[in-house]
Amino acid sequence: MPAPHQRVCESCGFGLMQQAPAHAAPTVDEAFVIVDAGLTIQAMSQAAEQLLAVEEAEAVNRPVTSLLLPADAEAQGTAGLAAAISQAASGGTARTSVFVRPGMTFGVRLRAQVGPCGPPRAALVVFR
Numbered sequence: 001m002p003a004p005h006q007r008v009c010e011s012c013g014f015g016l017m018q019q020a021p022a023h024a025a026p027t028v029d030e031a032f033v034i035v036d037a038g039l040t041i042q043a044m045s046q047a048a049e050q051l052l053a054v055e056e057a058e059a060v061n062r063p064v065t066s067l068l069l070p071a072d073a074e075a076q077g078t079a080g081l082a083a084a085i086s087q088a089a090s091g092g093t094a095r096t097s098v099f100v101r102p103g104m105t106f107g108v109r110l111r112a113q114v115g116p117c118g119p120p121r122a123a124l125v126v127f128r
Contacts, residue, residue: 024115037089071099084114088123
């Protein structure tokens with residue numbers, strides 16, 4: 001993906017500008033998390049902060065597994081959350097659908113789409 005012409009939002013001067021293929025990009029009101037190839041959270045939307053009950057400052061640079069776990073690890077096998085994130089953050093272009101749950105919450109399942117974004121290369125996890 002080509003680098004965006006600006007690194008921060010022109011309107012507010014905040015935020016980090018990222019690019020993603022149309023099939024992977026979130027809509028205005030969808031919650032999302034950006035995760036690097038080391039499975040570390042790099043950013044999250046305000047909607048994701050509310051959904052996961054954590055502020056971005058507390059989540060950044062933490063392992064994704066501290067906030068999200070596969071909802072059914074046995075059923076997902078090698079196509080699970082970690083594999084989807086690794087593939088997307090390594091330059092894969094496919095979008096993968098997985099079911100996850102917040103780390104310390106049971107009985108809640110969220111459908112997530114994992115696709116590529118960048119620069120730098122990372123995985124975009126959108127909760128749908």
